[in-house]
Amino acid sequence: MHKSPTYDQTPEATAPLSQTWQSPPGFVSWFTHVNQRQIGYRFVVTSLIFFALAGVLALIMRLQLIAPENTLLGADFYNQLFTMHGTTMMFFFAVPAMEGLGIYLVPLMIGTRDMSFPRLNAFGYYVYLIAGVSLFVALFLGMAPAAGWFSYVPLANIAFSPGKGMDFWTSMITFIEISALAAAVELIVTILKQRAPGMTLNRMPLFVWSILVMSFMILFAMPTVMAGSVLLALDRAFDMQFFVASGGGDPLLWQHLFWFFGHPEVYIIMVPALGIISTVIATFTRKPVFGYTALVLALVATGFVSFGLWVHHMFTTGLPHLGLSFFTAAGAMIAIPSGVQVFCWIASLWGTRIRFATPMLFVLGFFAIFIIGGLTGVMVASIPFDTQVHDSYFVVAHLHYVLIGGAVFPFFAGLYYWYPKMTGRLMSERLGKWSFALIFIGTNLTFFPMHQLGLEGMPRRIYTYLEGMGWGDLNFAITLAAFVLAAGFLLTLINAVISRTRGAEAGDNPWQADTLEWAATSPPQNYNFRHLPVVNSRHPLWDEADLTRRQYVKGLRADRRELLVTTLLEAQPQSVLIMPGPSIWPFLLALVVGFGFLGFMFQPLLFVVGFALSFFAITGWLWPRKPWISTKEN
Amino acid sequence: MKRQTSRILSSLTSAARQGLPDGCGLIGLCLLSGGTAAQQGARQSTLQPASTQAQSIELLWWIMLWAGVAIFLAVMALLAWALWHGRHRESPLGLTASKNFVLLAGVAIPALVLVILVGGSLLLGRSIASTPPPDAIQVRVTGWMWWWEIEYLDSAGNVTATTANEMHVPVDRPVAIELVSGDVIHSFWVPQLQGKTDMVPGKVNSSWFVATEAGQYRGQCAEFCGLQHALMAFVVVARPEAEFNAWLAHQAEPAPTPTTDAAQQGLEVFEQSCGQCHRVRGTRAVGVIGPDLTHLASRRTLAAATLTNNQGHLAGWIGDPQRVKPGNKMPRTLLSPQDMNNLLAYLGTLE
Amino acid sequence: MSMSEVTEPQFSVDATQLSRFHGGTDAPIWWGIVGLILIEMSVVAAFVISYFYLVMVNPTWPPEGQPASELLWPTVSMVLLLVSCVTMYLAGKSVNRDRVTAFVIYTWASVALATVVLVIRWLQFQTFDFSWNDHVYGSLVWTISGFHFLHVVSAATGTSVVALLGMKKFFNSKQRIGVVVDTLYWNFVALAWIPFYLILYWAPRMTQTAGG
Numbered sequence A: 001m002h003k004s005p006t007y008d009q010t011p012e013a014t015a016p017l018s019q020t021w022q023s024p025p026g027f028v029s030w031f032t033h034v035n036q037r038q039i040g041y042r043f044v045v046t047s048l049i050f051f052a053l054a055g056v057l058a059l060i061m062r063l064q065l066i067a068p069e070n071t072l073l074g075a076d077f078y079n080q081l082f083t084m085h086g087t088t089m090m091f092f093f094a095v096p097a098m099e100g101l102g103i104y105l106v107p108l109m110i111g112t113r114d115m116s117f118p119r120l121n122a123f124g125y126y127v128y129l130i131a132g133v134s135l136f137v138a139l140f141l142g143m144a145p146a147a148g149w150f151s152y153v154p155l156a157n158i159a160f161s162p163g164k165g166m167d168f169w170t171s172m173i174t175f176i177e178i179s180a181l182a183a184a185v186e187l188i189v190t191i192l193k194q195r196a197p198g199m200t201l202n203r204m205p206l207f208v209w210s211i212l213v214m215s216f217m218i219l220f221a222m223p224t225v226m227a228g229s230v231l232l233a234l235d236r237a238f239d240m241q242f243f244v245a246s247g248g249g250d251p252l253l254w255q256h257l258f259w260f261f262g263h264p265e266v267y268i269i270m271v272p273a274l275g276i277i278s279t280v281i282a283t284f285t286r287k288p289v290f291g292y293t294a295l296v297l298a299l300v301a302t303g304f305v306s307f308g309l310w311v312h313h314m315f316t317t318g319l320p321h322l323g324l325s326f327f328t329a330a331g332a333m334i335a336i337p338s339g340v341q342v343f344c345w346i347a348s349l350w351g352t353r354i355r356f357a358t359p360m361l362f363v364l365g366f367f368a369i370f371i372i373g374g375l376t377g378v379m380v381a382s383i384p385f386d387t388q389v390h391d392s393y394f395v396v397a398h399l400h401y402v403l404i405g406g407a408v409f410p411f412f413a414g415l416y417y418w419y420p421k422m423t424g425r426l427m428s429e430r431l432g433k434w435s436f437a438l439i440f441i442g443t444n445l446t447f448f449p450m451h452q453l454g455l456e457g458m459p460r461r462i463y464t465y466l467e468g469m470g471w472g473d474l475n476f477a478i479t480l481a482a483f484v485l486a487a488g489f490l491l492t493l494i495n496a497v498i499s500r501t502r503g504a505e506a507g508d509n510p511w512q513a514d515t516l517e518w519a520a521t522s523p524p525q526n527y528n529f530r531h532l533p534v535v536n537s538r539h540p541l542w543d544e545a546d547l548t549r550r551q552y553v554k555g556l557r558a559d560r561r562e563l564l565v566t567t568l569l570e571a572q573p574q575s576v577l578i579m580p581g582p583s584i585w586p587f588l589l590a591l592v593v594g595f596g597f598l599g600f601m602f603q604p605l606l607f608v609v610g611f612a613l614s615f616f617a618i619t620g621w622l623w624p625r626k627p628w629i630s631t632k633e634n
Numbered sequence B: 001m002k003r004q005t006s007r008i009l010s011s012l013t014s015a016a017r018q019g020l021p022d023g024c025g026l027i028g029l030c031l032l033s034g035g036t037a038a039q040q041g042a043r044q045s046t047l048q049p050a051s052t053q054a055q056s057i058e059l060l061w062w063i064m065l066w067a068g069v070a071i072f073l074a075v076m077a078l079l080a081w082a083l084w085h086g087r088h089r090e091s092p093l094g095l096t097a098s099k100n101f102v103l104l105a106g107v108a109i110p111a112l113v114l115v116i117l118v119g120g121s122l123l124l125g126r127s128i129a130s131t132p133p134p135d136a137i138q139v140r141v142t143g144w145m146w147w148w149e150i151e152y153l154d155s156a157g158n159v160t161a162t163t164a165n166e167m168h169v170p171v172d173r174p175v176a177i178e179l180v181s182g183d184v185i186h187s188f189w190v191p192q193l194q195g196k197t198d199m200v201p202g203k204v205n206s207s208w209f210v211a212t213e214a215g216q217y218r219g220q221c222a223e224f225c226g227l228q229h230a231l232m233a234f235v236v237v238a239r240p241e242a243e244f245n246a247w248l249a250h251q252a253e254p255a256p257t258p259t260t261d262a263a264q265q266g267l268e269v270f271e272q273s274c275g276q277c278h279r280v281r282g283t284r285a286v287g288v289i290g291p292d293l294t295h296l297a298s299r300r301t302l303a304a305a306t307l308t309n310n311q312g313h314l315a316g317w318i319g320d321p322q323r324v325k326p327g328n329k330m331p332r333t334l335l336s337p338q339d340m341n342n343l344l345a346y347l348g349t350l351e
Numbered sequence C: 001m002s003m004s005e006v007t008e009p010q011f012s013v014d015a016t017q018l019s020r021f022h023g024g025t026d027a028p029i030w031w032g033i034v035g036l037i038l039i040e041m042s043v044v045a046a047f048v049i050s051y052f053y054l055v056m057v058n059p060t061w062p063p064e065g066q067p068a069s070e071l072l073w074p075t076v077s078m079v080l081l082l083v084s085c086v087t088m089y090l091a092g093k094s095v096n097r098d099r100v101t102a103f104v105i106y107t108w109a110s111v112a113l114a115t116v117v118l119v120i121r122w123l124q125f126q127t128f129d130f131s132w133n134d135h136v137y138g139s140l141v142w143t144i145s146g147f148h149f150l151h152v153v154s155a156a157t158g159t160s161v162v163a164l165l166g167m168k169k170f171f172n173s174k175q176r177i178g179v180v181v182d183t184l185y186w187n188f189v190a191l192a193w194i195p196f197y198l199i200l201y202w203a204p205r206m207t208q209t210a211g212g
Ligand code: HEA
Pocket: A266, A267, A269, A270, A312, A313, A331, A332, A334, A335, A338, A339, A340, A342, A370, A371, A373, A374, A375, A377, A378, A379, A380, A381, A382, A386, A389, A390, A391, A395, A398, A399, A402, A403, A406, A407, B071, B075, B106, B109, B110, B111, B113, B114
């Protein structure tokens, strides 16, 4: 373990660089930080807080459903709960969590010092924070939206949802998409232009590939829901007629706009998770995963095909059957890239000596749970069957299996796996294994019986059901199981908190992994790498285990933030980018934009004020400092 | 033919059901105990089909379930073998072996399975979604927040009878349903008879089925439609054609004139306090906001299949509809005990 | 770790001589703006597709008694926007050749053209004989017009800042990436008017005659 680095990493030697890349201490300065690790970390932690909040909402829902005709919660509150649960889990937990991991890890994995647009990065975080906090404030004020996470019109329109709840929803959804889009652009540019010299596309770690695919999907999917929610906001605020049948509009237009985004959304969540799985499997089998090219192609194919599936959420809306059939076929087609990936991983695991550490356990759990969810997905892709189970608990079962199996399990695997890199300490294996066991058992006990409830005719989104329906026993069991599941998550939370101070020292590369982030210290220094690495293979840390043979970049200045720009395909050095430092403007811009969006709900003119103010903030942000041309430049 | 096979399959599966403990978790077999809870009274299960349409979907389900279980077990077995295999000595798959494995298990087999599945469900879907035969009974169902208006149409499309939350259909004769909405999106679903179809404002959707067994089937709104989406259900009563015709003829008639004093006074109370929302054909109560009550007393349930229809429940409902179904669109009407009694007496005559 | 083990690392890439300036596709910001444009193009596509979807579900388009709008002024706007792309292009050329004055003139000219377009559009808004809440046609016309109007405002203000910086001698043949990305965005905003112009002013004519 105690191999020496080949270059001087002592504090004296790195002080100037560290100084340059430092995030200033202090409370006010906290809002000026722009380094990718700070921002990525904040994304991850914040998303976990939203996960816990949404999870607790789910537990309260479960308490209401524990018995028939239960009167614990009123209908209105229950409706707010599942809307907030779904919205938070999808928009404020799953997507930002994956983005956060990407933001934290991608620059480390590709051997650079920061993202391309650090201030935009910070801006994206504040936008996310403001949107999430506003929604929860609305919940505590009892004005949360209550039309479900896909807010079908006309129910969500002003005539049937007159309160402020839906306004919060439309504004904050638009807002959170701004954050996601900022992150996506940034990740794409960073991945395409800042890879370490020699890291051709073909040598890029699979996790980076998955983040790249996710970002492109965000780029093409999120604008539609933004457009949709803006149109809905206009319908609500100005009595426009986009979704009003009597004015020539069409309620189904909303469904098309929403699901054109909504379906890719679920793969946006899953694609990075698949990257985590490949990473963890490679590390814990100590050999490259089989089928790098096949896995990359499968990711890309999933990305493409997912844009042709949206109508499978609308099988019962009365669209012509022939047209719908196309979407059954597309739904089946997407099972093939999933199958390819699953079997590539099985081939990789075949006959290897595996270390069954917690991350690996979560990956194995993923297999069982995700495949059940995938198979029920293929079932509901069949139109006749879907007409029976659509909007029933069968779909609730499907969506939790795929989301928990396909996103939460891999995310937790990633959390256990990268925690030592982020904090410098290992998480407790013992607590980790207990947590895994509880989560695995809890997930199955909670969500498996929902298939049966669905087949027995229990619709989703009902705050109560009659005694005579015979759904009581299973619901009782489900509610108990949900608490087992929650206990499992709680253990990981405890584990993370305790290990922060008490965990074993991790060292730079505790798992003996192959990718570049493990070449940095744990936690990484302000500047990530003292000398940017040069890469000659897909698995730099394995192929160049002999440290003296590693190659580096020299010539970047230590007295200002510089990093290397390389060519798109071959990653040849191209130029040097001078990065901006800490700044308060991104925070201020997020504030004024937030003011515009929130103000719009009460007085549309305030939006114009926000728009005007944001112009000043942007100018302040971008205004270059004198002297403009430094004579020392070359 | 198809019916035959489905019978055989479901008897096979119900045999399998008996042999298995309930809630056996994990693997997928638990689903086979499908009937148990539903057998104890609720009549809303997709696994107890009573129409040609629902039966063929159920058959599709069992086929997919078995295929799914087989695929799942096969993948898990492969995974287990993969892990088990190398526990003592590294023996990874070679490159070609891996390639063949992925191509076979990950591409070829799934492609085959999927082609069969897609083909099968397209054919089935076509037959279910095709236009109903011309001799079908025509019914128009309108979804309202949170109850169902049911109108029977003659061949010219004129309404012959209107009722609410209870639909009668003849056995072994196709029923064509026109689905519309009065406010937001609802979804018409009677699991034992037919999969759901949404009722979308500005659009006329349709569905049809042939009930093959006489009986009562429960339906429930399946698209979230606001506060009382949970309590928006209805009953379908399938009965022999002759009985159905008699029922329909009776429903088409206006309400009988009250014969007792109490009922006569009850009618006045009704026309005064309820008539702006409810209609009783043959009286001055012509409201259209709430359900048509012309033959209320002949119905099995109240408040969209939330309560069984008896005098106690009726009194409770009228006395405080908001307690039974908080947020529903019928306000509480304050009536003196005398008026209430007369009203109940009158409503009792609406056979 | 002790100092004694430290050896000199192998440096196989030297960044000292690499340029600190970016002229185009070598600049991350260039790719960033392309990303922004892709996003906005998706929004434009969402509007255009929604438009045709609504044309499809409505039996008459534009609604009964609603004449299709005049062509003249929108066409003038179209021409002015296209001309502004040329002036922006010339501005870029000038800065490449370090002709700062020409650069400043061309940029201000572009801003002026955009301002004329804004005035024309604003006057046209006054003449719309339907409101956004009359029918979905009205909602579409107002929303799309407003959307594009806001974009022209943004592009014009952004470009004014570029022009101001130009007057302060900020840009030259080396330091010109700001101009390059501003032009990129400008072209997008100007060209986005083409699909909008077609669906707002030509499509209703087609559907009107087709529908009889
Ligand atoms: C991470 C999230 C995620 C993922 C990965 C998936 C994956 C899939 N989903 Fe799912 N889905 C959701 C999240 C997800 N879904 C959510 C949230 C909803 C509900 C939204 C709402 O209404 O609130 C939903 C709803 C939903 C519906 C609409 C149901 C309804 O409302 O009526 C449909 C219909 O076709 C569907 C289909 C599929 C299919 C075909 C896949 C496929 O991609 C699955 C492919 C994977 C496999 C098949 C397993 C691995 C493959 C093999 C082992 C090879 C062998 C396999 C075969 C031979 C079949 N999904």
